[in-house]
Amino acid sequence: MSAEASAASAAPPAPLSRPILAGIVTALVGFTSSFAVVLTGLSAVGASAAQAASGLLAASLTMGLACIVLAWRYRMPITVAWSTPGAALLAATGTTAGAIEGGWPAAVGAFLVTAALILLTALWPALGGFIARIPASIAQAMLAGVLLPLCLAPITGIVENPWGVVPVVVTWLIVARLAPRWAVPVAFLAAAVVVAVELVRQGTAIDPGILLPRVELTAPTFTVGAIVGLALPLFIVTMASQNVPGVAIMRSFGYEVPWRPAMLVTGLGTAIGAPAGGHAINLAAISAALAASPDADPDPKRRWVAGVSTGASYLVLGAASAAFAALVLLAPAAVIPAVAGLALFAAFGSAVQQAIDDPGERLPAVVTFLVAASGISVLGVSAAFWALVAGLVVRTVLHSARR
Incomplete structure (x- = not known):
């Protein structure tokens, strides 16, 4: 018996409300910290406001x-989450003119291909092994390059709309000092206040109909550019930045996640949500600790309740997804992109650190980062794919020269 389990058995059982509350906190932090990134990404690859709201609903459910x-x-x-790095990838890909061949239907097709690849990972372990062989420095450098333009939004937003963005950034900074976990959610609340003040100032009336959740189904199309430039990078960042770290974090708390069932469930979930606009779901990584740590319950055998509570809370938040999407739609210029950028600061810092941590891998990582950040589109294929190609080519040449 582990020391943690022994201590839990010796102590009186904590009330069941404790893991339930931990699950609610996990869902609130996960949702409010990154829903703006999801909406930004879906809109960038061609979704209308209604389709983006539907995608947020589908991913939540x-x-x-x-x-x-x-x-x-x-x-x-x-716990399961949407792929926040994947949503950032959508945003970076969609802002490049001509990057998505076939528009929104092709993006939906790419989501389905991503789902198929996740399912294939469960059924064919060799595919997971292939992803594992991609150097972490290259994968993280690609992610950092994708995140860079989005992380600049708070800075450019201060210049574009200082009265709207400065209060959000100042709120984020203060809360990051006092309660880091809540920095982005509270920054979002500050943004909501900015939106409310602007609506009152302009006397804008809100149509109650836009607050009701609706499913907008889209028939997928499949194009080479969307599959190669969107589906493959989305699959790679979802696996490398979410699923693999998620398993490691759970293992650090003494839980061995059943890999195949987890990939089957998240792959099926992605496939079901794709026609409604959901881009990808995966094992939670950073937020996984909120439900799996001793803070959720001293007894490791009772913490599963926090996982169920997290899921139930996501269903409730999903019912309010249209209201969150409406808030984004009504926001003044630069305010919501600033919140999305703040939400990605930690992920960007972690990706940069892992990309350049090994001096021997630094140059290929730098090349990967620069190509991804450039936003180039060649032959209808986005920069994320070419960044991987460029980084792997440079790495192969440099390593072969050293032999």
Whole structure:
């Protein structure tokens, strides 16, 4: 018996409300910290406001159900989230003119291909092994390059709309000092206040109809550019930045996530949500610790309740997804991009650190980063794919020269 389990058995059981509350906090932090990134990404690859709101709803419902299924079935605090790095990839890809061949229907097709690849990872372990062989420095450098333009939004926003963005940034900084976990959610609340003040100032009336959640189904199309330039990078960043770290974080708390069932559930969830605009769901990484740590419950055997609570909370938040999307739609210029950029600061810093940590891998990582950040589109294929190609080519040449 582990020391943690021994201590838990010796102490009186904590009230069941504790893991339930931990799950609610996990969902609130995960949702409010990154929903703006998801909406930005979906809009960037061609989704209308209604389609982006539908995508947010689809992702919320599928990851909520996935949390409940996995946590209940395996009695572990397994939590599922949407792919925030994947949403950032969509945003970076879509802002490049001509990057998405076929528009929104092709993006939906790319989401389905991503789902198929996740399912294939569960059924064919060799595919997971292939992803694992991509050097972490290259994968993280690609992610950092994708995130860079989005992380600049708070800075450019201060110049574009100082009265709207400065209060959000100052709020984020103060809360980051006092309660880092809540910095982005509270910054979002500050943004909501900015939006409300602007609506009152302009006397804008809100149509209640836009607050009701609706599913907007899109028939997928499949294009080479979208599959190569969007689906493959989306799959890689989802696996390398979410699923693999998610397993490692759970293992650090003594839980061995069942890999194949987890990939089957998240792959099916992605496939079900794709026609409604959901881009990808995966194992939670950073937010996984909120439900799996001793703070959720001293007894490791009872923390699975936090996983179920997280899923139920995501279902509730999904019901309010249209209201969150409406807030983004009504926001003054630069305010929501600033919130999205602040939400990605930590991910950007982590990606940069991992990309350049090994001096021997630094030059290929720098090349990967620069190509990804350039936003180039060649033959209808986005920069993220070419960044991987460039980084791997440079790495191969340099390493072969050293032999």
